[in-house]
Amino acid sequence: MPRLPTAALPALAVVASLAAAPAAQAQVDPTRMVDTFEAVNGKFDGFRRSGAKGLCATGEFVGSAEGRRLSTSSAFSGRPVPVVVRFSVGGANPNAPDNARSQRNLALQFDLPGGETWQQGNISAPVFGAATPEQFIGRLESLRPDPATRAPDPARVKAFADANPEVLLQGRWFASQPVPASFATTPYWGVHAFGFVDARGATTWGKWVFEPVGGVQGLGDDEAKAKGPNFLAADLRSRVAAAPAVFDFNLQLAEPGDRLDSAVTPLPEGRRKVTLGQLRITAVSPDASGPCVGVTYIPTVLPKGVVASADPMLAARAAPYAVSLGRRLGEGARQ
Numbered sequence: 016m017p018r019l020p021t022a023a024l025p026a027l028a029v030v031a032s033l034a035a036a037p038a039a040q041a042q043v044d045p046t047r048m049v050d051t052f053e054a055v056n057g058k059f060d061g062f063r064r065s066g067a068k069g070l071c072a073t074g075e076f077v078g079s080a081e082g083r084r085l086s087t088s089s090a091f092s093g094r095p096v097p098v099v100v101r102f103s104v105g106g107a108n109p110n111a112p113d114n115a116r117s118q119r120n121l122a123l124q125f126d127l128p129g130g131e132t133w134q135q136g137n138i139s140a141p142v143f144g145a146a147t148p149e150q151f152i153g154r155l156e157s158l159r160p161d162p163a164t165r166a167p168d169p170a171r172v173k174a175f176a177d178a179n180p181e182v183l184l185q186g187r188w189f190a191s192q193p194v195p196a197s198f199a200t201t202p203y204w205g206v207h208a209f210g211f212v213d214a215r216g217a218t219t220w221g222k223w224v225f226e227p228v229g230g231v232q233g234l235g236d237d238e239a240k241a242k243g244p245n246f247l248a249a250d251l252r253s254r255v256a257a258a259p260a261v262f263d264f265n266l267q268l269a270e271p272g273d274r275l276d277s278a279v280t281p282l283p284e285g286r287r288k289v290t291l292g293q294l295r296i297t298a299v300s301p302d303a304s305g306p307c308v309g310v311t312y313i314p315t316v317l318p319k320g321v322v323a324s325a326d327p328m329l330a331a332r333a334a335p336y337a338v339s340l341g342r343r344l345g346e347g348a349r350q
């Protein structure tokens with residue numbers, strides 16, 4: 016298996032290139048957000064406060080003619096673009112089980128010509144767990160363990176969810192899906208809408224999903240139990256040693272009237288899908304090191320030719336990610 020480059024990327028360089036975030040707006044305080052993550056999900060020194068259990072990989076992206084038609088971004092030139100990849104299991108716990116019906120993540124950094132970067136953090140569900148940052152922190156607060164029982168108060172959890180039914184959509188999705196057989200056999204959605212700007216300045220809006228070209232594969236309940244809680248990293252290493260793991264980068268195109276500002280509202284079924292290019296994962300870190308460790312993947316770090324939607328959850332991500340990065344680097348970054 017090819018080894019990864021050992022030099023870590025300069026950790027904070029990408030934060031400085033955060034150009035495309037929508038105009039400043041009042042946000043939930045990012046420190047309070049990360050403090051609440053720690054209070055509810057636990058604090059694990061050195062680890063990401065979300066997506067803690069993961070591993071680095073590298074690969075390349077090759078854009079398609081359709082990608083070039085929709086966007087001027089150099090990502091779609093058709094020449095291979097190097098990508099720094101991180102796969103992870105959802106949640107703050109670095110010991111989260113791989114054999115549960117829970118979230119898997121695909122984080123990407125495209126290193127484009129001229130020092131430009133494009134970062135993404137994609138998840139294995141078409142919806143996020145809240146519509147707004149205020150609703151997200153409200154949900155987390157409702158799950159905060161009661162100091163006496165060390166468990167959330169069921170009445171409080173129910174009252175919040177009854178008043179905010181969107182927070183149940185993601186859990187229902189995971190409950191309806193099998194345990195993913197591999198990081199390489201799961202689709203990963205961007206969840207937010209993004210705009211693709213062509214050479215004439217026209218913007219095409221849509222929501223993307225990375226789909227495994229080998230097909231989606233899940234585990235039956237008995238298979239998942241037999242695999243145990245730690246199989247995903249070894250599985251990915253052995254698959255990629257044999258052949259690259261390949262995903263199509265597909266964009267579902269929005270039509271007039273579709274919601275572009277909601278991470279809990281997928282585009283309607285049947286919207287046309289185009290393939291913007293192909294992602295090939297060609298190397299996986301043999302251990303917990305690698306070029307993704309010092310990176311935080313901020314989904315508003317966008318290249319020229321791709322623009323953010325007005326989804327309030329999208330704008331709210333950069334600041335808490337930077338807070339989490341600062342804390343984990345200060346503690347000695349691990350994964």
Ligand code: HEM
Nearest residue numbers: 063064065066101120122136137143311331335336339340
């Ligand atoms: C205000 C809302 C959100 C907050 C406060 C939040 C918080 C965080 C934090 C603190 C991290 C760890 C960052 C690091 O240490 O590098 C993280 C990682 C991640 N988040 Fe979020 N998040 C939010 C919304 C979302 C949404 C809407 C998605 C859906 C696509 C998402 C997907 C991810 C993924 C895929 C990762 C793992 C990235 C990696 O491997 O580094 N997050 N999030």
